[in-house]
Amino acid sequence: MRLLIVEDDASLASGLRRILEAEGYAVDVTSRGEDAVLAAAQERFDLVILDIGLPRMDGFEVLRRLRAAEKPMPVLVLTARDAVEDRVRGLDLGADDYMVKPFAMPELTARVRALLRRSQAHGGPRVLHGPLVLDTIARRAFLRGDPLELAAREWAVLEVLLAKTEKIVSKESIIQAVAGWGDDLSPNAIEVYVSRLRSKLEPAGIKIRTVRGFGYMLEEFRGA
Amino acid sequence: MAARSLRGHLLRMLLPPIAALLAVGVVVAYYPSIEPATEAYDQALVDIGVALGSQVRSTPTDYQFDMPPTVEQLLRTNRSDPIYYRVISPGGREIAGDPELPAPQTDAMAYDAVYKGQKLRVVSVLAPCGKSTCSVLVGETTIKRNRLAREVLLSSLFPEMLIAAATLVIVWFGVKRGLWPLARLSEEIKARSPRDLRPIDAAAAPEETRPLVSALNGLLDEVAQAAHKQQRFLANAAHQLRTPLAGLQAHTELALSQPLPESCRAQLEHVHEATVRTARLANQLLALARAEPGGRGSATEIDLKTVVEAEADGWVHQALARELDLGFELDPAPVRGDGLLLREALANLVHNAIEYSRRGGRVTVRTGRRGGQSFTEVEDEGPGIPPQERERVLERFYRVPGTVGTGSGLGLAIVREIAAGHGARIDIGDAGAGEASRGCRVALTFPHG
Numbered sequence: 111m112r113l114l115i116v117e118d119d120a121s122l123a124s125g126l127r128r129i130l131e132a133e134g135y136a137v138d139v140t141s142r143g144e145d146a147v148l149a150a151a152q153e154r155f156d157l158v159i160l161d162i163g164l165p166r167m168d169g170f171e172v173l174r175r176l177r178a179a180e181k182p183m184p185v186l187v188l189t190a191r192d193a194v195e196d197r198v199r200g201l202d203l204g205a206d207d208y209m210v211k212p213f214a215m216p217e218l219t220a221r222v223r224a225l226l227r228r229s230q231a232h233g234g235p236r237v238l239h240g241p242l243v244l245d246t247i248a249r250r251a252f253l254r255g256d257p258l259e260l261a262a263r264e265w266a267v268l269e270v271l272l273a274k275t276e277k278i279v280s281k282e283s284i285i286q287a288v289a290g291w292g293d294d295l296s297p298n299a300i301e302v303y304v305s306r307l308r309s310k311l312e313p314a315g316i317k318i319r320t321v322r323g324f325g326y327m328l329e330e331f332r333g334a
Numbered sequence: 335m336a337a338r339s340l341r342g343h344l345l346r347m348l349l350p351p352i353a354a355l356l357a358v359g360v361v362v363a364y365y366p367s368i369e370p371a372t373e374a375y376d377q378a379l380v381d382i383g384v385a386l387g388s389q390v391r392s393t394p395t396d397y398q399f400d401m402p403p404t405v406e407q408l409l410r411t412n413r414s415d416p417i418y419y420r421v422i423s424p425g426g427r428e429i430a431g432d433p434e435l436p437a438p439q440t441d442a443m444a445y446d447a448v449y450k451g452q453k454l455r456v457v458s459v460l461a462p463c464g465k466s467t468c469s470v471l472v473g474e475t476t477i478k479r480n481r482l483a484r485e486v487l488l489s490s491l492f493p494e495m496l497i498a499a500a501t502l503v504i505v506w507f508g509v510k511r512g513l514w515p516l517a518r519l520s521e522e523i524k525a526r527s528p529r530d531l532r533p534i535d536a537a538a539a540p541e542e543t544r545p546l547v548s549a550l551n552g553l554l555d556e557v558a559q560a561a562h563k564q565q566r567f568l569a570n571a572a573h574q575l576r577t578p579l580a581g582l583q584a585h586t587e588l589a590l591s592q593p594l595p596e597s598c599r600a601q602l603e604h605v606h607e608a609t610v611r612t613a614r615l616a617n618q619l620l621a622l623a624r625a626e627p628g629g630r631g632s633a634t635e636i637d638l639k640t641v642v643e644a645e646a647d648g649w650v651h652q653a654l655a656r657e658l659d660l661g662f663e664l665d666p667a668p669v670r671g672d673g674l675l676l677r678e679a680l681a682n683l684v685h686n687a688i689e690y691s692r693r694g695g696r697v698t699v700r701t702g703r704r705g706g707q708s709f710t711e712v713e714d715e716g717p718g719i720p721p722q723e724r725e726r727v728l729e730r731f732y733r734v735p736g737t738v739g740t741g742s743g744l745g746l747a748i749v750r751e752i753a754a755g756h757g758a759r760i761d762i763g764d765a766g767a768g769e770a771s772r773g774c775r776v777a778l779t780f781p782h783g
Contacts, residue, residue, distance in 0.1 A: 119577045119578065119580075119581055121578065121581035121582070121584075121585065122577060122578070122580050122581035122584055123581075124585075125581055125584025125585045125587075125588055126584055128588050129584060129587070129588050129591075132588070132591065163573050163577070188580075190572055190573035190574075190575075190576035190577050190580075191569055191572060191573060210576075211576040211577055211579070211580040212576055212579040212580035212582075212583045212609075212613040213580065213583075214583070214587070214610075215583070215584055215587040215588070216587075217651070276651075277647050278646055278647045278650050280643065319654075321646070321650055321660070321661065321662070322659060322660070322661025322662065322696075322698075323661045323662035323663050323664065323698070324643075324646055324650075324661070324662045324664070327650065
């Protein structure tokens with residue numbers, strides 16, 4: 111996996127580089143927006159970490175040019191400003207996630223992992239989560255290599271949770287994603303599907319956490 | 335000069351000219367009305383004098399005066415003023431009447447004189463006495479004349495006094511009424527939120543108050559510009575502070591992830607902790623400055639439920655890191671306000687709840703409507719805040735004595751500032767009910783609407 115860091119603060123940039131290298135990524139660093147656009151045009155990166163407050167060409171402009179060049183890689187925006195408009199603007203321009211400085215490194219690496227996983231899974235036929243493999247074309251699931259029986263609704267709920275690993279997902283959004291037209295799905299029904307998924311997945315160390323009064327979160331796989 | 339009542343000032347200014355006008359008015363009214371009456375009274379005396387004069391008969395050697403009974407009667411039947419007369423021959427000899435009656439000093443036909451200690455009005459009439467003329471003096475006391483003068487004076491004074499009194503009353507109430515637009519203007523200013531720095535509508539203000547309104551608007555504009563400058567400064571300061579702090583945090587975390595001698599690790603952990611605390615303090619100071627009057631962006635219709643839902647993910651991860659059960663009870667709670675500030679207020683409440691909870695404890699965030707008002711509250715199972723401390727914890731940098739942890743004492747001050755800007759009420763209470771209650775509940779209740 112190859113990452114590009116665009117950050118003009120040398121100290122932060124070197125810290126980020128070393129942390130991400132320790133995670134096993136290949137990392138390139140540039141302090142100028144213009145160079146970032148150029149580098150992305152010539153080489154392939156799996157993810158860009160982009161500071162908004164760059165001298166001359168700022169992060170918004172870099173983001174706009176990357177997307178205009180139809181570069182599909184996920185972009186994680188860093189900012190020292192916390193105005194809501196900045197956040198909305200960044201997301202509107204096609205940023206995939208957004209972090210306000212300063213941030214804890216474990217959070218950054220978790221988000222990088224999640225973004226990479228999502229972009230790798232996106233469009234690809236196979237979704238991986240620890241010992242779980244979903245073949246989205248054949249609509250077959252495997253756990254530790256063994257076929258896993260999933261009802262259609264269970265499959266749909268699992269897909270929603272997998273797409274947002276380590277993020278909380280509200281029951282309403284699961285219902286919206288799962289219910290077909292004319293279906294009347296109650297929050298209780300979602301609870302039933304989740305409890306069935308748990309009984310099938312937890313023996314393999316895959317945890318679905320309940321967020322009281324909100325929904326669920328599929329935890330990152332940390333080994334059985 | 336001490337502040338004084340405009341009304342009193344106006345009255346003091348008006349009183350002397352009104353008094354002067356009153357005096358002039360009386361004088362001007364008095365003479366025109368008293369003169370014809372005086373002339374008529376004088377004419378009556380002249381008539382008597384003529385009648386008396388016609389009774390003087392001249393003999394070759396002397397003059398004789400016979401008082402006819404009709405004239406005698408006329409003189410005696412005088413109403414209020416006794417009449418005195420004196421007839422003098424052309425040679426100056428007394429013919430009849432009171433020789434003491436003063437003779438005219440000038441050529442005046444009518445004159446004032448004093449006789450037996452009384453003021454008299456005397457007329458002098460010439461009467462034919464043979465080939466020559468005698469003079470007849472007729473005088474009367476001035477009782478009826480004085481009475482007339484008094485009546486004339488009073489009858490002219492009374493309406494003038496009425497007019498003066500009416501003027502003062504009109505001024506007294508007129509000033510109040512006249513100042514009504516000012517009162518309305520001050521009501522409008524009083525009703526404003528201290529964060530509202532929009533100019534006052536000058537078109538709606540009365541003409542006379544326009545200079546005041548435009549001066550106020552000038553001031554408001556300056557304040558707004560200063561606030562705007564401060565916001566720009568804050569945005570820059572935020573950037574300048576946060577970026578190096580992020581670098582510092584990255585490097586300490588990186589160093590801590592490597593094998594280190596124990597003594598070195600302990601020191602580095604202190605550095606890391608201090609960095610995290612400094613970062614949080616910087617964020618809070620910026621939030622506090624942003625929440626201050628003039629720092630608010632535009633207020634929009636916003637649902638507290640949506641604000642919580644957007645932030646829930648980050649909070650849940652913070653809670654999980656401390657092994658807490660963060661839960662939600664969310665119903666729609668529409669308010670009018672600034673999304674960024676409301677998010678900040680809620681984040682501080684949740685942060686406090688997480689900070690002061692024991693491992694395994696529950697924290698619950700609620701939004702909804704109660705009694706027609708939108709509210710949000712955060713409840714924890716921590717040590718709670720003693721009732722006598724509940725006012726003081728809202729002060730900046732204040733921390734309940736004996737509190738553990740690394741808080742700055744700014745969180746609730748930020749919440750209070752943001753609540754004040756939204757007209758919201760803060761209630762700090764015990765979580766749950768009954769004597770077994772433990773923990774803390776902080777609620778923000780927003781105004782109707």
